[in-house]
Amino acid sequence: MLLAIDAGNTNVVFAVFDEARTIKARWRIATDPRRTGDEYAVWIHQLLQLDGMAMSDVTAVIISTVVPRALHNLEVLAQKYFKVTPLIAGETPAQWHINVDVPLPEQLGADRALNAIAGHAAYEGDLIIIDFGTATTFDHIDYSGAYKGGIIAPGINLSLDALVNNAAKLPRIAIEVPEGNGSVIGRTTEDQMLIGVFWGYVAMMEGLVARMRKEIGRPARVIATGGLAVLFDMKTDLFDAIVPDLTLTGLALLYERSRIAA
Structure with a gap:
């Protein structure tokens, strides 16, 4: 195994x-x-x-x-x-076996390359892969499987930590779906923080994906991975699929391809 x-x-x-x-x-x-x-x-x-x-x-x-x-x-x-x-992963003999079509391919993080491998193996056409980790990354994989570039944004927990750590009177809160009917006018400090972080993040994702799709100029599926994807999926129709094990699947695929190429 x-x-x-x-x-x-x-x-x-x-x-x-x-x-x-x-x-x-x-x-x-x-x-x-x-x-x-x-x-x-x-x-x-x-x-x-x-x-x-x-x-x-x-x-x-x-x-x-x-x-x-x-x-x-x-x-x-x-x-x-x-x-x-x-x-x-990423070193000989386990090179990526994909076209990393950016000026400095050596800067591409291993997790993002693996997501590209697994995403292209599972879905046809252009992809936008959103990975919720310490940072949240948005990556464009074109119809040929080439990595074309993307976006790096602070992860939602990182954003919340920065807010709490730099504002002395703000309490620490957990990331969850805000209660109520979608109101974005909070009545308490905790509600206002949660709205700002949660709905602010949804707005950022929807806005960035819309801009990416416009720049790509072709239909592009949005594939999400990472623990918070399910949480956001409850309040946005942005994701076409949620694949929790995308990075791990990319590792298994890379191992197979590297063994065949050896």
């Missing part, structure tokens, strides 16, 4: 794929570059057992990371405990 590891700015996600590219189990842990390969091994050994698997069931590992300092310890995990040399 394949162990796919996606190390993001907030969490590291581990997923085990079987030969049919089906996810058998997935787990996440807070990203900490200081966490050693030994610590990862103790944690994942227990989780594999809870899901009826063993370390020896994993025969291949692929790693994607946007946190360079986290990579070494994940490589140690693969080499020492799974006895394999991991493929590193």
